[in-house]
Structure formats: structure tokens, C-alpha cells
Amino acid sequence: MRIIFKTSYLQDIKLLKxxxxxxxxxxxxxxxxxxxxxxxxxYIGEMAFIFIYAIAGLGLMIPVGFTGLPSLGHAxxxxxxxxxxxxxxxxxxxxxxxxxxxxxxxxxxxxxxxxPLRKMTGIYFAIASLAFAIIVEEIIAHWKSVTGGLGxxxxxxxxxxxxxxxxxxxxxxxxxxxxxxxxxxxLNLVRSPSGRAFIAIRDSEISAESMGINLSIYKxxxxxxxxxFTGLAGALFAHRxxxxxxxxxxxxxxxxxxxMVVVGGLGTxxxxxxxxxxxxxxxxxxxxxxxYLPPAIGQFPGLEPGLFGIIMVLFIIxxxxxxxxxxxxxxxxxxxxxxxxxxxxxxxxxxxKTERVQ
Amino acid sequence: MTFFKAExxxxxxxxxxxxxxxxxxxxxxxxxxxxxxxGAGKTTIFNxxxxxxxxxxxxxxxxxxxxxHVPAHQVVNLGIARTFQNIELFEHATVLHNLLIGRHIxxxxxxxxxxxxxxxxxxxxxxxxxxVEDVIDFLDLQHYRNQLIQNLPYGVRKIxxxxxxxxxxxxxLLLDEPASGLNVDETEDMSFWIDDIKKLLGxxxxxxxxxxxxxxxxxxxxxxxxxxxxxxxxKPREVQENPDVIKAYLGEDxxx
Ligand SMILES: Nc1ncnc2c1ncn2[C@@H]1O[C@H](COP(=O)(O)OP(=O)(O)OP(=O)(O)O)[C@@H](O)[C@H]1O
Ligand SMILES: [Mg+2]
Numbered sequence: 147m148r149i150i151f152k153t154s155y156l157q158d159i160k161l162l163k164x165x166x167x168x169x170x171x172x173x174x175x176x177x178x179x180x181x182x183x184x185x186x187x188x189y190i191g192e193m194a195f196i197f198i199y200a201i202a203g204l205g206l207m208i209p210v211g212f213t214g215l216p217s218l219g220h221a222x223x224x225x226x227x228x229x230x231x232x233x234x235x236x237x238x239x240x241x242x243x244x245x246x247x248x249x250x251x252x253x254x255x256x257x258x259x260x261x262p263l264r265k266m267t268g269i270y271f272a273i274a275s276l277a278f279a280i281i282v283e284e285i286i287a288h289w290k291s292v293t294g295g296l297g298x299x300x301x302x303x304x305x306x307x308x309x310x311x312x313x314x315x316x317x318x319x320x321x322x323x324x325x326x327x328x329x330x331x332x333l334n335l336v337r338s339p340s341g342r343a344f345i346a347i348r349d350s351e352i353s354a355e356s357m358g359i360n361l362s363i364y365k366x367x368x369x370x371x372x373x374x375f376t377g378l379a380g381a382l383f384a385h386r387x388x389x390x391x392x393x394x395x396x397x398x399x400x401x402x403x404x405x406m407v408v409v410g411g412l413g414t415x416x417x418x419x420x421x422x423x424x425x426x427x428x429x430x431x432x433x434x435x436x437x438y439l440p441p442a443i444g445q446f447p448g449l450e451p452g453l454f455g456i457i458m459v460l461f462i463i464x465x466x467x468x469x470x471x472x473x474x475x476x477x478x479x480x481x482x483x484x485x486x487x488x489x490x491x492x493x494x495x496x497x498x499k500t501e502r503v504q
Numbered sequence: 505m506t507f508f509k510a511e512x513x514x515x516x517x518x519x520x521x522x523x524x525x526x527x528x529x530x531x532x533x534x535x536x537x538x539x540x541x542x543g544a545g546k547t548t549i550f551n552x553x554x555x556x557x558x559x560x561x562x563x564x565x566x567x568x569x570x571x572x573h574v575p576a577h578q579v580v581n582l583g584i585a586r587t588f589q590n591i592e593l594f595e596h597a598t599v600l601h602n603l604l605i606g607r608h609i610x611x612x613x614x615x616x617x618x619x620x621x622x623x624x625x626x627x628x629x630x631x632x633x634x635x636v637e638d639v640i641d642f643l644d645l646q647h648y649r650n651q652l653i654q655n656l657p658y659g660v661r662k663i664x665x666x667x668x669x670x671x672x673x674x675x676x677l678l679l680d681e682p683a684s685g686l687n688v689d690e691t692e693d694m695s696f697w698i699d700d701i702k703k704l705l706g707x708x709x710x711x712x713x714x715x716x717x718x719x720x721x722x723x724x725x726x727x728x729x730x731x732x733x734x735x736x737x738x739k740p741r742e743v744q745e746n747p748d749v750i751k752a753y754l755g756e757d758x759x760x
Contacts, residue, residue: 155629155630155633155634155637156630158600158633159626159629159630159633331619331620334618334619334620334621335618335619337621337629338613338617338618338619338621338625338629339608339611339613339618340613340615340618341618342597342601342604342605342608343605343608345594345596345597345601345605346594346597346605346608348594348596349593349594349595349596349597350592350593350594350595352556352588352592353588353592353593353594354594354605355556355576355577356554356576356577356579356580356585356586356588356592357580357605357606357608357609357668357672358577358578358579358580358581358608358609358672359577359605359608360575360577361577367615371615371619413596
């Protein structure tokens, strides 16, 4: 059992709180760096995919987990990032500028869309964000000159300083680097005044306002930065897909993203990562399970989305703090052994306040 | 100059006039208490001052500035902080976190510096923590610093809410029933703190309270209202002995 004596205010602020953090995260980072040398191409590709999910998950975690704005339309930001990136690359714009512009456009759309949505709460906000995603999907399907319409558009390989990133491990490192950058910004945001304002809005709008927090401005900030991160994820997703069609960014993707943050653990940065791993692995597990199930169930259409829904509901009911909450309890059990009490987490509740219809 | 002045404030909810032409002045450095039976309109007056509700008629001035129309999130910038009757804390955050949110108006960082946690922000954050630590010491909250609000007993939450309001460094503090739900000892503590807030920190207080012992201990001036109208206005003793006030609390005796 580790007991940490706090001797300075800095200890609360630091990202790596003690040497144990440095050790374990160091090992994790090292493992990720050597993974391409050890694992086969298929696994590297799948891991890159999980990184992309994690970036999008961090993006969605900010409004849903921290600010308490339940978005059902985040596939739209993925789509905007993906199409913008593909479009700029076609125009011959260098990759880093192209992906940054894609994020920036997504950022602006996030800010603009929140202006009409800022007074809505709970279920109304969720429905409005869903409507927004449907509108974006329609625009993409009809704006042929830019998006190729329903016929879709191809995505060029990223070129960095004249160097074409055409192999899987190139892409792996690209995704990892962007994930680390986004993770760093997300962690900073959470410990900064803006992050505190987000949490304040989530837990009590009336009292956040009485503490001087401008609700509209912070909701807009929260959605805009979320748009930026999710847009970056979309831009990378475009390379993974290599050919874009509007139906790659439908309602199901929004649900998948939402499931990621709910299952991972709302209101924690860890949760987004845990959720990404879960959502990234789930289709593989389902694919393997299909072989063992009787065909009547295994070949049932809509099996995957159905399972997603069931898993999300089960988590909301039985483990509102998600996989990360599970992990914290697991760690605490060993830290406290044999003193752990089952009642330690009795009073936990979920953050998703869709029931707060006002 | 008058410190705080409410002139003929009224508010209608549909057909009901919850506050009806109420006027009062608060002097700097005093504790001003509003009393009245349930539903008299006390909380509504607070909600009018903190701009949660729009006035139907009347005017409010603070330090000679008309504040009748400032946006709700600007009120605390003027130096008016408040607590809520039903405790509105940030449940899923720690005590420290809640108090730091109380420092929000003093946080001068940009969104960009938040994202990269620039050194200037780090310096400011350390400064805010020092200020918060002062409040923690003042209210004896050391023991609860890193606990989540949802795990705290009711009495402690009340004190945390008071602390959060103090963290904004207000000139005027609005306390909505600070002693409701507290036991005898906690109420005693609260009365000392309110006195210290006035005398040591130099903060003026407008308070709503039902506990008459506490009211007479700490108040300099009392305003009694019923059905949204002023019944009496004066020193605590005068108001307590006012026949209209006694009638309002005990109910009218039809036989007399
Ligand atoms: N938002 C609102 N809409 C309609 N009526 C309201 C609203 N807020 C308050 N009222 C009414 O105004 C009256 C005064 O309410 P208020 O909450 O100010 O009472 P109070 O004096 O604080 O009472 P208590 O001692 O119970 O806290 C009540 O009749 C209440 O029903
Ligand atoms: Mg009240």
C-alpha cells in the first residue's frame, strides 16, 4: 500500500504524480514503440485503429464526460475531418497542414453548432446533436464537387517532407504521435480552469453560473475542442478507410463512439482509452464468437449494433464508472488488501444527466 | 453612498406576485437578515439579486451601480457571492476542486494556455491553491480536502458551499438558510463563522434564516416579510416583538 504525503501544491497539479507513474507509463510507451518490430502487420493495423478511436474518444469525452453534454452526433465531426483532409490532400496541400486544417474546420463547426444548442439540456441536446449529424451526412451525400457525393472519394497517402507514409507501421507511428499529443492536451485541459468550468457545468449549471462561469462560452469551447480532436481522428480514419463514402459516418458510428466513453468510464481521461481498446477489440471477439454460435444467431442481421446496445445498457446499470471504474476498484482491492470493503463505492452515480429534463 | 439598495422590487410568476414592492438598504460591514414564514419570498429575493430571475419592477443598486440588468454570470464579478438553500455543489468533484471553481473569476488564463498548461498558468494555479488553502484553514476543512462531495455529510457540505463563496473574495455574501439541517454544535460554529466573516474578513452579509437564536446572535438588522410584502424592518429585537410578525408566524386567531 502506497501512502503519498503531499508536501507542496505542485503535487496536485503534476501529470505524473509519483515515480510509480513514470515507471509504468514508461514501460507502456516502450512496449508501444517496439510493437511494430514484434507484432505482425495485421495487429499493428488494428492497434493504429484503436489509437484513432482513442483520439475520437478523448474528443467525445470532453463534452459528454466532463461538460455533461450528451452528443449523439459525433460521427459528423469524424466525417468533416475525414472529408476535409481528403479534399486538401487532393489539392496538393502538405499532410500536416491538411490534417490541421481538417481539425480546424471541425473545431469551427463544433463552435457554430453549439450556439443554437447551448440552452438545451439532456435528451433535447442529444436529439439536436443527432439532427446535426444527419444534416452533415446529407450535405456530404449531395455536395458532389467536394465530397464526390454517394460515389465517394479516394484518399491519398499522407506525404511528410517528401516521404510517403505508405506502410502500416508508418501509419501506426503517425497515429500514436497524434494520440499522444491529443492526450497531453486533454490532460492539461482537465487540470486547468477551463476543465474545472466544464465539470462545474456538468454538475450544476445554476451554481456554475453563480461562480461566474459563462455557460454559453464554456459549452462552445467544450464542443469546439471536441470537434478539433474528433476531426483529427476523422482525418486519420480517412487514411485507414482509403476510400470515403457518406455511409461510413452514419448513426452507428456515433453510437459506437458514445458506447466507447460510457463503457470506458465517463468523466475520466483513462476512460476514453479503455473504451477505445474495448470498442476496437469487440468486433474481433464477435467475429470469432460467430464461428462458434449456431448459424441462426451467428448470422443474425444487426447482431453487432444489437450487442453494442446491450453492452452499453449493462454498463450503465451495473458499472456506471465504466471499465476505468472497474480498474480503480481492482487496484484499490490490492492496495488495501485485506481491508477492502465492498461498500467503498456505494455512492457512485453516473454522470450522464439525460434524465435531467428541465 | 449606499452599499446595497433594493428599491420597490417586485416579481410575478404567472398570476402570483411572489415579491411585492420590497425595499431595503444594507450597510457595509453589517449582517442583514431576512426572515419570514415558508413561501414568503425570501429565496426569490436572492434569486432576483443573483439575476436568476428577471425583476418585473424595481431597481437594485450595489455600490451606486445599477445591477438590475447585469447577466447572471457577471454578478459574482461585482463582488456578490451566494450559497443555495438546497446546496448546489459540484457533486462528483473533490472539496478542493469545488473551492478552486470558486476562484474562477480570478483565473485569467486563455484557452490556449489551458491546453498546453503554459508556465504562466502553472504559476497562477499555485497562487489559487494558496488562496484556497487559506479558506480551508479558516473553515477547518483540512480533513475533507480531497474527498468527493457526494461522500460528505450534509453539515460539511454546507460549510464547503460557504467556503466556495468565500473563495470568490466577495464584498457581499448572500447566505440562504446557512444553518438549516445543522445540529446544535454546527449551528454554533456557523454563528461564529458569520461573525468572523463580518469582522475579520470585512464582508457584508445578507442572510435568510429561520433559526431565531442564530438570527439574534449575528444580525445587525432584520427584515421580516410575508406573502412577498415587508412586515417589519429594524433591530432583531424590535422585529421579533412586532405584533404583525408574531401573527404571521403563529397564524391569525379568528376569535380575537
Ligand atoms: N420559478 C417559480 N415559478 C413560480 N412560482 C415560484 C417560483 N419560484 C418561487 N415561486 C413562488 O414564490 C413564492 C416564494 O417562494 P420562495 O422560495 O421565495 O419562498 P421562501 O421564502 O424562500 O420559503 P422557504 O422558507 O420555504 O425557503 C412561493 O409561493 C413559490 O411557490
Ligand atoms: Mg427559501
